[in-house]
Amino acid sequence: RAGGAGDKVLVKLFLRGAADGLNLCAPHGDPEYYHLRQGIALPRPGSSGAALNLDGYFGMHPELAPLQPFFDDGRLAFVHAVGNPQLTRSHFDAQDFMESGTPGDKQTATGWLDRAIARIPGSEVTQAVSFSSQLVRSFLGPEPVLVAQTLSAFDLRARNWRSEAETLLRAMYDADRTPVGSTGRETFEAVNTLLRAPTPPPSNGAAYPAGSVGNALRQAAGLIKAGIGTRCIYVNVPGGFDTHSNQLVNNTNDYRPLGLALAAFATDLGGLLDNVALMVTTEFGRTAAVNGAAGTDHGTGYCMMVLGGRVRGGRVLGRWPGLGRGQLYENRDLAATTDFRDVFQELARAQFGIAESLFPGYAPGPGVGVVA
Numbered sequence: 009r010a011g012g013a014g015d016k017v018l019v020k021l022f023l024r025g026a027a028d029g030l031n032l033c034a035p036h037g038d039p040e041y042y043h044l045r046q047g048i049a050l051p052r053p054g055s056s057g058a059a060l061n062l063d064g065y066f067g068m069h070p071e072l073a074p075l076q077p078f079f080d081d082g083r084l085a086f087v088h089a090v091g092n093p094q095l096t097r098s099h100f101d102a103q104d105f106m107e108s109g110t111p112g113d114k115q116t117a118t119g120w121l122d123r124a125i126a127r128i129p130g131s132e133v134t135q136a137v138s139f140s141s142q143l144v145r146s147f148l149g150p151e152p153v154l155v156a157q158t159l160s161a162f163d164l165r166a167r168n169w170r171s172e173a174e175t176l177l178r179a180m181y182d183a184d185r186t187p188v189g190s191t192g193r194e195t196f197e198a199v200n201t202l203l204r205a206p207t208p209p210p211s212n213g214a215a216y217p218a219g220s221v222g223n224a225l226r227q228a229a230g231l232i233k234a235g236i237g238t239r240c241i242y243v244n245v246p247g248g249f250d251t252h253s254n255q256l257v258n259n260t261n262d263y264r265p266l267g268l269a270l271a272a273f274a275t276d277l278g279g280l281l282d283n284v285a286l287m288v289t290t291e292f293g294r295t296a297a298v299n300g301a302a303g304t305d306h307g308t309g310y311c312m313m314v315l316g317g318r319v320r321g322g323r324v325l326g327r328w329p330g331l332g333r334g335q336l337y338e339n340r341d342l343a344a345t346t347d348f349r350d351v352f353q354e355l356a357r358a359q360f361g362i363a364e365s366l367f368p369g370y371a372p373g374p375g376v377g378v379v380a
Contacts, residue, residue, distance in 0.1 A: 014360075014361070015235075015239075015283055016239070016283045016284070016285075016358070016359040016360070017232055017238060017239055017240070017241065017283055017284045017285075017359065018124075018239070018240050018241070018284075018285055018286075018287075018355055018356065018359040018360065019228060019240075019241045019242075019243065019284060019285070019286040019287070020121065020146065020240075020241070020242050020243070020286075020287055020289065021221075021225075021243040021245060021270075021286060021287065021288045021289070022144075022146075022242070022243070022244055022245060022289055022290065023245050023247060023249050023262075023266075023288065023289070023290040024099075024103065024244065024245060024246050024247070024249065024290070024291070025099070025246070025247060025248060025249030025250035025251075025290070025291075026099065026102075026249055026250055026290055026291050026292050026293065026294060026306060026307070026310070027249040027262070027290040027293075027310065027311075028249070028251055028255065028259065028293065028294040028304055028310075029088065029089075029090075029290075029293045029294075029309065029310040029311030029342065030045070030293070030294065030296065030304075030311075030342060031048070031049075031050055031069055031255070031259050032068065032069055032072070032259075032263070032311050032313075033062070033066050033067070033068050033069075033086045033088055033311045033324060034049070034050040034059040034066065034067050034068070034069070035065060035066055035088075035328065035331065036050065036052045036053065036059050036061075036065070036066070036067050037064065037065030037066070038065070038328075038330065038331050040296075040330070040331035040332050041331055044296045044297040044298070044331060045296075045297065045298050046298050047256075047298065047302060048255045048256055048298045048302055048303070048304070050067065050069065050070070052067075053067050057070060058070065060072070060073060060076060062079060062086070062324055063323070063324055065324075065328075066086065066088070066324045068086070069259060069263045069267075071259070071260055071263035071264040071266075071267055072263055072266070072267040073267060074267045074268050074270070074271035074272075075267050075270055075271055075315075077271075078271065078274055078315060078321070079321060079322055080322065081321075081322070082319070082320070082321040082322040083274065083281065083315060083316060083317060083319055083321050084313065084314070084315050084319065084321045084322075085313070085314050085319050085320060085321040085322070085323050085324070085325055085378050086311055086312070086313055086314075086323075086324045086325065087311065087312040087313075087314065087324075087325045087326045087346060087351060087376055087378060088309075088311045088312075088324055088325070088326045088328060089309040089311075089326050089327065089328060089329055089342055089343060089344055089345040089346060090289075090309065090310055090311065090312045090326060090344060090346045090347075090348050090351060091292055091293065091308050091309045091310055091344030091346075091347075091348060092105075092111045092344055092347050092348055092349075093308060093337065093344060094111035094112040095111050095291065095292050095308075097292065097306035097307070097308075098306075099250070099291060099306075101114075102291035102292050103145065103291045104145055106289070106291055106348060107119050107120065107144065107145035107146040107148075108120065108145060108148075109123075109349055109352065109366060109367040109368075109370075110367065110368055110369065110370075113368075113369075116368065117148075117149070118148055118149035118150075119144070119145050119146040119147050119148040119149055120146055120352060120366050120367065121136070121146040121147050121240055121242065122146070122147050122148055122149030122150070122151045122153075123149070123366050124240065124356050124360060124362060124366055125147075125151045125153075125239070125240055126149070126150075126151050127360065127362050127364075127366075128239060128360045128361075128362070130237055130239065132236065132237030132238070133152055133154060134154055134231065134236050134237055134238050135152075135237055135238060135239050135240065136151060136152070136153045136154065136238075136239070136240045136241075136242075137153070137154045137155075137156075137228075137231060137238055137240070137241050137242070138153055138154070138155045138156075138241075138242040138244070139156065139157060139224035139227065139228065139241070139242065139243050139244060140155060140157070140242065140243075140244035141157060141244075142155065143155050144242055144244060146242060147242065157220075157223075157224075158223070158227070159207060159227050159230075159231075206234070207227060207230025207231055207233070207234050208230055208233050208234060209230070210226060210229070210272070210276045211233070211276050211277075211278060212275050212276060212278050213275065214229075214272040214273070214275040214276035215268075215272055216268070216269055216272040216273075216276075217264075217265045217268040217269055217272070218265075219265050219269075220245060220246070220247075221243065221245050221247075221265050221266055221269045222265055222268065222269040222272070224243045224244075224245075225243060225269045225270070225272065225273040226269075226272070226273075226276070228241045228243060228273065229273050229276040229277055232277060232280055232283075232284065233276075233277070233280060239359075239360070245266070247262045247266075248261065248262055249262055249290065251294065251303045251304060252299065252301060252303045252304070252305060253299075253301035253302060253303040254301070254302055254303060255298075255302060255303040255304060256302070258303075266288075270286070270288070270313075270315060273286070273315075274315060279317075281315075281316060281317040282316075282317030282318060283317070284315075284316045284317065285314060285315075285316040285318065285319065285355050285358060285359050285379055286314070286315045286316055287312060287313070287314050287315075287351070287352075287355060288312060288313040288314075288315075289310075289312050289348070290310050291310075292306065292307055292308055292309075292310055293307040293308055293309045293310035293311070293341065293342050294306065294307040294310075294341075295307045295340050295341055296331050296336055296340065296341060296342055297340065307340070307341035307342060308337045308338075308341035308342060308343065308344050309329070309337065309341060309342035309343055309344040309345070310342075310344075312348075312351060314351075314355070314378045314379070316379070318358070318379050318380045319378060319379055319380075320377060320378060320379060320380055325376045325377065325378055326345060326346045326376055327345040327346065328345075329342065329343040329345050346376055347370075347372070347373075349366075349367045349370055349372050350372045350373045350374075350375050350376070351375055351376060351378065352366070352367075352372075353365065353366060353367070353372035353375065354372070354374070354375025354376070354377075354378060354379065355375075355378070355379060357375075358379040358380075
């Protein structure tokens with residue numbers, strides 16, 4: 009069935025480059041982890057630079073320490089061994105398949121979030137927002153999306169003659185009955201919506217880090233607090249997650265701003281976090297074993313994070329396949345035991361009320377129970 013109206017928001021944060029789930033959420037209770045990873049394995053909890061214990065078996069990267077309180081109080085969950093073997097180990101193909109939601113099929117014309125937005129009521133032009141340099145594949149399709157990296161700059165650049173420019177441009181787009189005219193009219197509606205209801209500054213002492221992920225999540229929280237009908241937000245993170253070498257240093261540099269930004273976002277929203285589900289995903293995981301350059305290569309299963317007030321957190325979800333001989337996918341990767349579409353659909357069902365499949369040719373299961 010179609011989705012329902014409401015004020016619940018889904019935020020998708022995409023870590024481009026294939027973030028290594030085995031160091032993001034390290035299985036320190038699996039002895040094969042230390043055998044395979046050697047010098048790039050996170051030490052067991054309690055030692056210097058160690059994984060932060062989650063449940064006695066898994067521990068998160070120490071640079072994600074700002075998120076520990078949210079895990080402890082049940083608002084943050086990890087979902088391990090997520091993926092799909094058909095995603096391939098090509099960044100471009102895997103990203104495309106994940107964002108279309110149709111692994112192995114390059115002919116899909118729309119993105120999974122475009123199909124989701126089409127099923128929920130509402131006509132606000134700020135209903136779907138993408139913090140990215142261009143329209144992302146997840147939103148590809150006919151539904152309107154506000155695409156920007158900085159909302160305050162989403163306006164005409166005619167500083168000294170803005171009123172005249174708007175009058176002339178509006179007249180041009182109003183007379184145009186093609187999709188170009190429709191896009192122009194929607195753009196002006198979005199601009200004026202943001203001008204009438206500017207996003208408020210951070211609340212509750214939230215301190216966002218500098219950089220792309222901090223800036224995007226600060227603006228995302230502002231949109232939610234502004235109450236202008238935003239239901240779906242995409243945050244593109246083009247970081248250095250493709251860690252073929254020197255992985256420990258790269259993980260530190262990538263996970264530090266990520267942990268700070270996610271914690272600031274949750275703090276900033278306060279009670280509004282009850283209406284939000286934020287998922288952190290990537291295109292695939294990395295090899296289980298370290299390579300010759302103290303890094304890892306393209307893999308399969310990865311680890312997802314889900315943050316929100318209705319998240320059934322404080323747990324590492326998903327079926328752990330193990331890292332032993334015979335347990336690895338193609339003898340090299342963490343096997344994917346949860347199809348990413350099952351989790352995506354579960355979150356769309358919880359936030360938008362969408363029960364029918366958003367994924368052509370696939371009937372998602374009930375998910376992993378990550379949201380109440």
